[in-house]
Structures are given as C-alpha cells and as structure tokens.
Amino acid sequence: RVPCSAGTAPEQELLCIFGTGDLGRSLGQRLLQTGYRVVYGSRRPHSCGPLPERAQVMSHAAAAQSANLVFICIHRENYDFLETLAPELKGKVLVDVSNNVEKNLYPEANAEYLQRLIPGAHVVKAFNTLSAWALQNGPSDANRQVYLCGNNAEAKQAVSVVATKLGFTVLDRGSVSAAKELEDFPLQLFPEWRLPLRLAVGLTAFFFFYLLIRDIISVYIKEKKDISFRIMVSLANKVFPIVSLIMLSLCYLPGVIAAFLQLYRGTKYKRFPDWLDRWMLCRKQLGLLALGFAFLHVLYTLIIPIRYYVRFRLSNRTPEFDTTMAWRTDSYYSVGILGFGLYLLLGITSLPSVSNALSWREFSFIQSKLGHVTLFFCTFHTYLYGWDKFLRASSYKWYTPPGYMLCLVLPSVVLVLKLLLLLPCVDRSLTRIRQGWERTNPD
Numbered sequence: 001r002v003p004c005s006a007g008t009a010p011e012q013e014l015l016c017i018f019g020t021g022d023l024g025r026s027l028g029q030r031l032l033q034t035g036y037r038v039v040y041g042s043r044r045p046h047s048c049g050p051l052p053e054r055a056q057v058m059s060h061a062a063a064a065q066s067a068n069l070v071f072i073c074i075h076r077e078n079y080d081f082l083e084t085l086a087p088e089l090k091g092k093v094l095v096d097v098s099n100n101v102e103k104n105l106y107p108e109a110n111a112e113y114l115q116r117l118i119p120g121a122h123v124v125k126a127f128n129t130l131s132a133w134a135l136q137n138g139p140s141d142a143n144r145q146v147y148l149c150g151n152n153a154e155a156k157q158a159v160s161v162v163a164t165k166l167g168f169t170v171l172d173r174g175s176v177s178a179a180k181e182l183e184d185f186p187l188q189l190f191p192e193w194r195l196p197l198r199l200a201v202g203l204t205a206f207f208f209f210y211l212l213i214r215d216i217i218s219v220y221i222k223e224k225k226d227i228s229f230r231i232m233v234s235l236a237n238k239v240f241p242i243v244s245l246i247m248l249s250l251c252y253l254p255g256v257i258a259a260f261l262q263l264y265r266g267t268k269y270k271r272f273p274d275w276l277d278r279w280m281l282c283r284k285q286l287g288l289l290a291l292g293f294a295f296l297h298v299l300y301t302l303i304i305p306i307r308y309y310v311r312f313r314l315s316n317r318t319p320e321f322d323t324t325m326a327w328r329t330d331s332y333y334s335v336g337i338l339g340f341g342l343y344l345l346l347g348i349t350s351l352p353s354v355s356n357a358l359s360w361r362e363f364s365f366i367q368s369k370l371g372h373v374t375l376f377f378c379t380f381h382t383y384l385y386g387w388d389k390f391l392r393a394s395s396y397k398w399y400t401p402p403g404y405m406l407c408l409v410l411p412s413v414v415l416v417l418k419l420l421l422l423l424p425c426v427d428r429s430l431t432r433i434r435q436g437w438e439r440t441n442p443d
C-alpha cells in the first residue's frame with residue numbers, strides 16, 4: 001500500500017476525467033466521495049447530460065490544463081481528437097481505462113496507441129478490469145484489485161495513490177507492453193474452468209448413453225420391459241458418482257505423473273511438458289467440479305428410500321436378513337460418508353480465503369495427503385458397492401462391464417502409482433530430487 005503523502009490534503013487535489021459516459025460518471029462520483037475535486041473535459045461542456053454534483057465541466061483543453069492526472073474514459077475509436085490536445089497534455093499522467101469488445105481487434109493495445117498519439121504524456125493503463133458498478137460502489141461490494149502498467153514509475157505511483165485512496169489494492173504489471181494482456185482480462189470467461197467443464201460434460205454424456213443403452217434399452221430389447229423411469233433417479237445416481245470419482249482421480253494423476261517424470265529425469269529443473277503444466281493448473285477446478293458431482297450423488301442417495309419404486313419393492317418382498325449383506329451395505333455407506341466428509345474438507349480448503357490462512361505445509365498436507373486418502377475412501381466405497389458382483393457373469397450384460405467397474409480403473413491406477421511412490425527407496429530419491437539434487441551433471 002502506498003502511504004498518504006503527509007503534506008497534501010486530498011480534498012485539494014483536482015483530477016480530470018475525459019468522457020461523461022457511465023464509467024466516467026461512476027469514477028467521478030467515487031473520486032468526489034473520497035475527497036478529490038473533479039473536472040470533466042467535454043466536447044459540449046454546457047449540454048453533456050447529468051454529472052455528479054460538485055463536479056466542474058470544461059472544454060477538453062481547459063480541463064486538461066487544470067489537472068496533472070487525466071482519466072481517459074472514452075472509446076479508443078474516439079482517441080484521434082486527443083492528438084490535437086498534445087500541447088495541453090504534455091507531461092501529464094493519462095490513465096487509460098478503456099477496453100475492447102473482442103480480442104485482437106487492433107494490432108496494438110489501446111494504451112500503447114494513446115502513448116503513440118501523445119508521446120509527451122505518461123500513459124498508465126489502469127482500472128479497466130473494474131466495472132462502472134465496482135467503481136461507483138467501491139471495493140466493499142465488488143472486485144478489489146486494480147491492475148496497472150506503464151513506462152513511467154512516477155506516473156504509476158500517482159495512479160497507485162489514487163487507487164489506494166479509493167480503497168483498491170494495486171497490482172503493478174510492469175511496463176505499458178503489458179497493456180494488451182490487461183485489456184484481454186475483462187474478455188475472458190472463466191478460462192481455467194473451460195477444460196474441466198468440457199471434461200465433465202463429455203464424461204457425463206458418455207456414461208449417460210453407455211448406461212442408458214446397457215441398463216435400460218437392453219432390458220427393453222431382451223425382455224420387452226419398459227424401465228425408462230429409472231433414468232430420472234437410478235441412472236442419474238450412477239452417472240454423477242462415476243463422473244465424480246473419475247474427475248477426482250484426474251486431480252491426482254498429474255501429480256503422480258510429474259513425480260515419475262522427475263524420478264525418470266533425475267532432476268526437478270527440467271520443465272514439464274505443456275500439457276502436464278496445463279493439466280496441473282486446472283486441478284482445483286477439476287476437484288471442485290468433482291465435489292459438485294459427489295454432492296449430487298449424496299442428494300440422490302438421500303431420496304432413494306422415499307422413492308415410489310423402492311417402497312413398491314419393499315412392500316412386495318420380505319427378504320431374509322443377511323448379515324453379510326448388512327456388512328456390505330453398512331460398510332459402503334460408512335466409507336462413502338467418510339470419503340464425502342474429506343471431499344468437503346478438500347473443497348473448503350481450496351477456497352482462497354481459507355487457503356490463504358494456511359501455511360504451505362498445511363495446505364499441501366490437506367490437498368495431497370488427505371486428498372489421496374479421500375480418493376482411497378471413495379474408491380473403496382465403490383469396490384464395496386461392487387462386492388462380489390465383479391465375479392458374477394450376469395454383471396457383464398452384452399459383454400460390457402457396469403459403469404462403476406469402468407470408473408474404478410483410473411482411481412485404482414492412481415492409487416497403485418501413489419503407493420509405489422510411497423515405497424521408502426522411491427520416496428527417498430524423490431525427496432532428494434525435490435530438494436535440488438540432480439542425478440547427472442547438467443554440463
């Protein structure tokens with residue numbers, strides 16, 4: 001945070017805003033509330049629509065001359081006229097807050113273009129990742145971070161002081177060449193969720209159709225029996241936990257692959273392949289989606305006893321009590337509950353507010369050690385659910401395995417690989433590599 005400069009009273013400082021649109025108005029309002037004086041530069045100073053009370057309005061040239069810091073709240077398409085104001089803007093700090101409607105619309109960033117139009121000014125890109133709403137309401141109700149970049153350190157410092165006084169946290173992204181990246185920020189729509197979401201949709205669609213054909217259409221073809229009502233609860237309650245378990249194992253598979261890669265290479269100083277890097281970076285999203293699917297499974301499981309179909313079956317049969325069966329069902333319920341409890345813990349500790357309060361050691365203990373224990377419980381729950389059905393020929397309708405058997409492949413592989421990594425001799429080598437030891441001299 002930038003400390004308040006002792007000598008200057010903030011009320012006295014005059015800031016200029018070019019542009020009287022939504023963003024310009026919201027920014028002006030907020031600056032006035034914080035104690036600044038504000039002057040708007042407008043093409044038509046006498047008829048420019050409603051502006052915050054206490055703000056002055058002047059022509060662009062007069063407004064530019066009266067302040068040292070000018071916010072440019074106008075569209076890039078209208079920047080050309082600024083060239084004519086080059087003499088008035090010389091030596092001033094220009095804050096470019098603009099954004100574009102799509103990526104790569106122009107060869108250079110808006111801030112770089114502005115700097116080219118007025119080489120004598122110091123352009124700082126800032127505030128563009130905030131909405132007019134966030135600017136007006138302040139950080140209490142919206143995003144707190146203001147990214148900025150620019151070539152002149154003093155100009156950036158001046159903008160940081162204003163942003164900090166407005167209550168935002170400033171993140172300096174370097175020179176004006178970073179402006180393009182900052183201008184692309186608001187155009188991104190959950191970029192790190194894209195791959196996990198696609199995967200979740202793909203897996204759900206695959207298992208839905210696989211189980212639809214195998215468990216429902218096959219019965220219709222063989223026995224002419226319509227059990228399509230099962231799509232709503234039984235099928236859903238198969239697809240969701242299956243996808244959840246696969247996605248949970250996909251969270252831990254890249255870590256295991258990375259460990260084997262380090263063991264194979266004998267060093268931690270070589271970059272991982274790009275695909276592995278990208279995969280590792282979306283583990284949190286994979287895990288949160290997996291948790292969402294597990295949650296659905298638990299909700300569906302809760303309603304099983306009140307279903308019409310189950311009540312109907314129970315009323316027609318009074319089965320013998322079978323202790324083994326009781327052990328089996330109680331065990332898989334209990335292990336499932338334990339797995340779900342740990343799953344929730346993983347989800348909660350991945351929230352930034354919680355993870356920020358943990359040390360790196362605590363975070364990695366929960367996410368790695370407890371994460372693998374969670375995977376073990378969930379996998380064990382599914383094995384217990386399968387019980388002896390793995391050995392019965394009748395389980396393999398049309399020579400295809402049931403969904404839960406398919407979904408056990410990946411978690412079982414991950415757990416076996418993890419067990420191998422835990423063998424003392426392997427663990428020792430890996431720890432040494434991670435502490436910086438290299439098998440061969442890089443030269």
Ligand code: HEM
Nearest residue numbers: 238241242244245294298301336337339340378382403404
């Ligand atoms: C199956 C209960 C948590 C994965 C089942 C079934 C029940 C159940 C009753 C049998 C469903 C049926 O008859 O169709 C529970 C309870 C849980 C829990 C009470 C915790 C409160 C989990 C978790 C996972 C999971 C966290 C991990 C992702 C599975 C899988 C199946 C299954 C893969 C087999 C689905 C199938 O193909 O039929 N669970 N479960 N369960 N559960 Fe859970």
